[in-house]
């Protein structure tokens with residue numbers, strides 16, 4: 001029986017009583033009891049005939065899971081026993097060295113990106129400033145406008161070509177992809193060296209091209225790739241195997257390093273080592289312990305320190321160590337606030353939540369549009385070029401139309417343009433546009449009161465909000481943190497300016513409100529709370545302002561969550577990634593393991609025939625097979641499939657077959673000849689069963705699977721509830737869970753994807769559980 005025909009087993013007395021929403025039509029209406037019965041009849045196989053683009057209630061079957069459970073087979077135990085305590089110490093020492101290297105290399109990449117962007121942007125804005133100032137009196141302003149357009153379009157097109165044609169997984173910030181990886185989903189090519197190269201040059205191109213993007217988000221992805229590369233001691237892309245660190249070639253080991261790399265990326269981006277650790281914790285790593293926390297913190301600290309040393313030296317102040325992160329918020333004097341201001345911060349947090357939800361909604365619609373109509377690669381590049389041209393047009397129009405002049409002297413910008421302002425004055429909007437978005441955030445935080453006109457900041461806010469919304473999701477490498485901070489800083493500053501006007505007696509610091517607005521907007525878009533609070537505290541260096549920032553972020557999250565998910569989650573759902581959230585869906589206690597498991601199970605005997613293994617691997621797509629001491633007698637009935645002995649993975653079987661670890665008879669077979677290194681060597685790009693060739697004679701041979709199977713994998717009784725199954729998968733990073741009856745006989749199997757289909761459903765304050773459909777796309 002093929003897997004498509006196989007029906008899951010639901011015992012009639014255990015049918016779901018209270019259930020979530022109607023998934024059949026995707027309307028989200030609450031089910032009545034009839035719907036419930038009907039729905040429970042098609043638990044796993046209710047895939048729609050046509051896949052509706054933009055449906056958030058579909059899971060794609062193309063994403064495989066990672067195996068974060070350690071396979072404690074005899075080979076591993078023998079290896080550890082034979083090498084003894086010295087090997088454990090060596091491994092532990094190697095881990096620290098790798099985390100040290102992750103910190104250093106991530107920081108060096110950050111420095112490279114930063115310096116390249118600075119040098120190229122300086123050239124660009126220097127040239128533009130010259131042409132604007134000289135053309136304004138010669139009536140040739142069209143020249144700097146066209147020049148600006150070319151200087152935007154050329155780098156953006158280069159970056160977009162790299163991403164679109166060389167490595168599409170390098171698009172965007174990479175945070176959703178890293179989040180999925182840490183959660184246990186294999187995203188193809190996400191931690192490859194080619195992805196890193198495209199990411200690095202792509203982000204330089206996007207920022208230099210003037211798009212509404214930042215370089216900080218991509219740093220997290222870059223750190224993750226660095227970590228995955230260094231920790232394995234080999235690169236499959238470069239076809240280099242240093243033959244060291246092969247004992248780290250397992251999914252769970254690699255995951256720990258990748259979480260360290262992501263943390264080091266945050267630390268380098270924001271100068272926030274603690275924020276980096278919390279980011280890895282908050283954004284998904286499925287396993288956490290004290291030792292790992294300590295090492296990740298070490299990598300983050302090393303990353304911040306290395307970046308600081310290199311950038312300080314580059315800027316001619318070695319030893320000064322005043323460049324903590326790529327994003328420099330500038331020096332905040334102690335930020336003072338009063339009790340009465342908490343009310344304003346709460347309101348601003350709520351506004352951030354509303355604006356964030358609006359941003360996410362517009363971006364969701366845009367992404368669906370892109371999925372439907374912008375599929376050709378040249379169209380993706382064309383769209384990026386169009387947005388680059390639009391960005392400069394918006395900027396130029398604002399500078400041209402808005403008459404906002406301030407005396408020179410109090411401007412922190414490098415390239416003040418005079419435009420139509422009088423002598424000794426500069427155009428305020430020109431100052432904001434003629435610099436990188438990071439520098440603009442700094443300006444809005446630190447420009448003295450009275451530096452901007454209300455109208456110009458308001459127009460800038462609307463323009464930048466829409467631009468950044470359109471930009472996120474383009475086929476370019478780009479971060480969302482900076483555009484969100486900049487948009488928020490703009491409306492936050494407006495709030496400050498409004499308060500100045502409304503309460504003339506108050507000594508209002510508009511920079512403080514710009515900071516709160518920036519936090520609220522970013523929180524409303526990405527919905528991170530713990531790590532974002534700490535990142536902002538570390539980036540501003542103001543512990544005393546931690547509570548207002550936290551309150552603002554919590555309010556932004558609550559209000560935003562009322563309407564939709566965070567932007568990363570929306571994109572993850574759109575891609576149909578089977579992500580496991582932190583908590584099981586509510587009201588799911590009455591669903592049992594027997595209700596979600598697949599049955600009958602394809603199993604292998606402990607000593608199995610080579611021909612049968614090959615036939616099963618060719619006919620079935622499954623990745624895990626329980627090992628039993630006898631086969632099912634009647635696969636179609638609900639009879640059991642033998643006493644459980646262990647589980648073996650498809651990848652292990654393929655390695656065994658490829659290396660011809662089989663013999664005419666088990667008696668002459670000596671497992672001591674086989675070492676675990678054979679499996680480490682093949683990791684992570686296992687061959688397909690199609691690449692395995694055996695002779696007719698060899699098909700009659702047998703393999704003893706006992707030394708290779710995981711004899712201690714987790715199993716669960718059929719009567720366990722869904723929340724229990726869920727927590728096992730989430731907490732231990734499992735991929736398969738064998739379901740047994742009271743006599744330890746295999747009666748079913750549950751995979752990570754089977755559990756990921758049950759999701760919390762929220763809509764305008766209502767909550768329930770939804771069962772997602774699995775699509776082939």
Ligand code: ATP
Nearest residue numbers: 064065598600601602621622623624625749751753
């Ligand atoms: P992944 O690709 O990450 O391994 P998956 O759920 O897509 O996850 P498959 O092995 O292709 O994995 O499983 C598809 C369906 O078949 C799932 O519903 C699962 O419960 C079921 N299944 C998995 N392994 C077996 C097996 N050995 N025998 C019978 N059914 C299985």
